[in-house]
Amino acid sequence: MRLSSLMGALLVLWGCSKVNNSTTKIFGHAATGLQNPNAIYHDNSLDAIRYASSLTGCSGVEVDVRMDAQGQLWLFHDELLDDETNLSGSVEEMTTDELTSGHYRTLKKEPLLKLDAATTAELSQGYTFLDLKISGISKAQELKSALLALDIDTAKFALIVSSLSYVDLFKSDFQVFLSINEVTELTSELLANEPGLRGVCIRSANISREEINFLKSIHKEVICYEVRSPKGIRAGLIKEPTYLLTDDLKLTLGLRN
Amino acid sequence: MVGRNTYYFRFWVMFLTIFLIGFTNKISAQELKHRPFIAYSFGLQKMDFIHQLSAGFQGKYMRLELQQGVGQRNLASGVVFSQTGIQSAYSIQLDKASLHPLFRYSFGLLGKPFGFHYHRAELGMLCIVEWSRFTKIPFDLTFSSGVGRGLEIQAVNNRHRYLDYSINLGLQYAFK
Numbered sequence: 001m002r003l004s005s006l007m008g009a010l011l012v013l014w015g016c017s018k019v020n021n022s023t024t025k026i027f028g029h030a031a032t033g034l035q036n037p038n039a040i041y042h043d044n045s046l047d048a049i050r051y052a053s054s055l056t057g058c059s060g061v062e063v064d065v066r067m068d069a070q071g072q073l074w075l076f077h078d079e080l081l082d083d084e085t086n087l088s089g090s091v092e093e094m095t096t097d098e099l100t101s102g103h104y105r106t107l108k109k110e111p112l113l114k115l116d117a118a119t120t121a122e123l124s125q126g127y128t129f130l131d132l133k134i135s136g137i138s139k140a141q142e143l144k145s146a147l148l149a150l151d152i153d154t155a156k157f158a159l160i161v162s163s164l165s166y167v168d169l170f171k172s173d174f175q176v177f178l179s180i181n182e183v184t185e186l187t188s189e190l191l192a193n194e195p196g197l198r199g200v201c202i203r204s205a206n207i208s209r210e211e212i213n214f215l216k217s218i219h220k221e222v223i224c225y226e227v228r229s230p231k232g233i234r235a236g237l238i239k240e241p242t243y244l245l246t247d248d249l250k251l252t253l254g255l256r257n
Numbered sequence: 258m259v260g261r262n263t264y265y266f267r268f269w270v271m272f273l274t275i276f277l278i279g280f281t282n283k284i285s286a287q288e289l290k291h292r293p294f295i296a297y298s299f300g301l302q303k304m305d306f307i308h309q310l311s312a313g314f315q316g317k318y319m320r321l322e323l324q325q326g327v328g329q330r331n332l333a334s335g336v337v338f339s340q341t342g343i344q345s346a347y348s349i350q351l352d353k354a355s356l357h358p359l360f361r362y363s364f365g366l367l368g369k370p371f372g373f374h375y376h377r378a379e380l381g382m383l384c385i386v387e388w389s390r391f392t393k394i395p396f397d398l399t400f401s402s403g404v405g406r407g408l409e410i411q412a413v414n415n416r417h418r419y420l421d422y423s424i425n426l427g428l429q430y431a432f433k
Contacts, residue, residue, distance in 0.1 A: 037304075038303055038304045040409070040417050040418075040419040041417075047417075051417055054411050054412070054415050055371065055411075056370045056371060056372075057370050107420055250330060250336070250371070251330075253336075253370055253371075254330060254335050254336035254370070255335060257335070257336075257369065257370045
């Protein structure tokens with residue numbers, strides 16, 4: 001009788017145990033989250049990248065890449081510098097010297113981060129998605145040359161681009177993800193004829209678990225982003241995309257564990 | 258009416274007695290000084306919920322408090338933390354309330370999957386309002402808020418400083 005009671009209790013306890021079988025890899029969106037008031041550091045800053053990399057369970061970061069007027073690469077999200085930094089205008093029209101003097105309007109005044117050898121070495125601590133903010137196909141070729149000059153390890157870096165023409169341009173040298181707004185943009189023809197396309201990047205709210213499973217079944221990886229609230233993060237985790245770019249790293253890691 | 262020994266009569270006498278004792282004590286109310294107290298508060302530290310129990314001593318001009326809290330990091334994350342703190346405050350007595358400019362230092366430990374600890378130092382203001390002047394139930398409402406600095410230590414060479422702030426609502430029981 002005692003033995004059966006003990007076995008019963010153990011069975012109940014075992015049944016209650018929380019097992020984390022999720023295969024989704026957690027990444028920091030723009031390092032530690034975009035427009036996250038709880039983040040210690042500004043997005044796309046070196047401190048934010050280091051902070052995200054140091055968190056247990058974080059597989060890496062996604063950062064936004066823009067090219068300045070002199071062909072140098074910078075990590076910056078917005079189209080204009082005015083709202084977030086002490087500079088005015090866009091990264092694309094600024095010189096390297098001007099951007100070097102720039103910093104974010106935060107208490108810590110994190111400097112704008114240039115994507116150079118030192119930064120790529122820092123990013124190589126984990127896996128990195130480079131979200132390319134390209135202002136035209138002519139600039140895309142320059143951007144590709146700048147990336148190739150950095151000699152980045154393609155096993156540790158992947159690109160996210162916003163159109164198929166960019167996929168064609170970058171796929172020979174890099175792992176490429178296509179950023180889409182709706183799943184309907186993905187035609188079967190596109191998926192079948194783009195072996196160089198590693199996967200897609202889409203807002204978590206715009207894709208269902210079934211659609212993710214379908215893409216996985218044809219060997220395409222799925223990056224989901226724009227998850228910030230506990231509800232949104234839970235929904236994102238339940239769908240089990242290949243990668244989840246979260247705007248609140250600690251919350252996501254806590255929820256997953 | 259005098260001399261009736263019914264159930265309702267005895268109940269009524271008991272009620273009036275309790276009421277009058279309470280009323281009398283309200284007139285000779287306690288003073289919020291030179292007395293120990295215990296308190297509970299619920300608050301937000303950045304985006305973290307915290308429940309905190311504390312015990313301390315209220316002097317005429319100073320107030321000292323030891324705090325122990327547990328909380329949940331980043332709302333609903335399931336990551337809990339434990340925090341121990343000490344708070345000292347100057348006391349400014351008003352008629353039915355008191356104001357306490359405070360300094361608070363806390364040490365905390367964040368649970369799995371992170372498992373690192375942090376320090377926080379905060380300057381702020383505590384306001385205590387007498388909710389009841391009855392000596393039998395001398396509860397006071399507390400409200401405190403502050404701004405300070407946090408230091409998160411993940412490893413020896415991995416430290417992160419940040420702006421921290423808190424807002425707390427609570428209840429205090431002061432011993433006579």
